[in-house]
Amino acid sequence: MGVLTLLTDFGYRDQYVAALKARLLHLAPTLPVLDLTHGVEPYNIAHAVHVLRAVFRDFPLGTTHLITVSDYGASDAGAVAAPAWHAAEFEGHYFVAADNGLLPLLCDGIPAQLVRLNAPAPPAPAPPATSIAAGNLQPVSLNPTRDILAPAAVRLAQGQPLSSLGPPATEAYLLTNRQLRLQDNRITGHVVHVDHYGNLITNISREAVEVVGRGRPATVHFGREVVRELRPHFAAAPPGEIVCTFNPQGCLSIAINQGHASELLGLYFDSQVDVRFTG
Structure with missing residues (x-):
């Protein structure tokens, strides 16, 4: 069983x-x-x-x-x-x-x-x-x-x-996922979930950042904010500061250490997030 x-x-x-x-x-x-x-x-x-x-x-x-x-x-x-x-x-x-x-x-x-x-x-x-x-x-x-x-x-x-x-089915009601937009110097994605802590989970994967970035420095852009460093985990910044990191599923996430990022940053489901590369 x-x-x-x-x-x-x-x-x-x-x-x-x-x-x-x-x-x-x-x-x-x-x-x-x-x-x-x-x-x-x-x-x-x-x-x-x-x-x-x-x-x-x-x-x-x-x-x-x-x-x-x-x-x-x-x-x-x-x-x-x-x-x-x-x-x-x-x-x-x-x-x-x-x-x-x-x-x-x-x-x-x-x-x-x-x-x-x-x-x-x-x-x-x-x-x-x-x-x-x-x-x-x-x-x-x-x-x-x-x-x-x-x-x-x-x-x-x-x-x-x-x-x-039941019988085999070949048709179903279709909804489609938001697709990433990949360019040589930029990845454009969106917030796909706001979790219990207010963390913003995007559809930008670690793999996409590694493939498009090719080791180049990356900055994360959303709203009026620019974050110039990817951190190893959500608590890798002082309380109250913005943290950009990959969650355990490999999705780029935006958080505020001990704060509600969605409310404080004014970002919600489907908000746009860009990762830009230089060099």
Whole structure:
């Protein structure tokens, strides 16, 4: 039996996480279930993808990741319509999520191993209702996490093949990642995440800086600020000073030691950041 992780935007104040874990307990009482986080900003696909990318490779190959963020999916217009749900294999891990653009963002395109999950059969039509008092209530509505995503994730974690969950899929709702702009003397990127500490995580990788920079001195430009030194870690500057460093995932990050960089610098998701080279 494998491991199942949970990533949701359910938060910590209400009963939603407990209800999901109760459902999993009924489906597979002995299955190890670990939380990635339940603090994803509501409906924020980019936030969920950032968390997944940062941590999923730390788990053993074969781990199943259940993601329930915007779990009714999305239409081309961004509204709920004709919802669908998918399971995918990527880099030896399994992912279960709504068709809301999350999996293509994670995999930089439609995953090669992708199936559309079979939805449960609709309930039989209820008899004509006369009144609530008479007990003629409509059937309980579909809950995608409870009825589709959780059962599929459990089956994968228990070792069932991806192909047993539904037919192969070659199309999915697409969202695209911000791409770096690479020039001989400059890399232009953007903030892709603001973390709990206010640190600004960009899509500029250490590899891109090394390849484009070729050992030349680099300066980091954002807003009205210019930082002329890359530090080895977030605390490698006095409190209150700006720090530019690479985080453990190799992403250029901008922080203020013991301060909230996003608020103090006025930078947020999608703010532009440049790395410029001289010499």
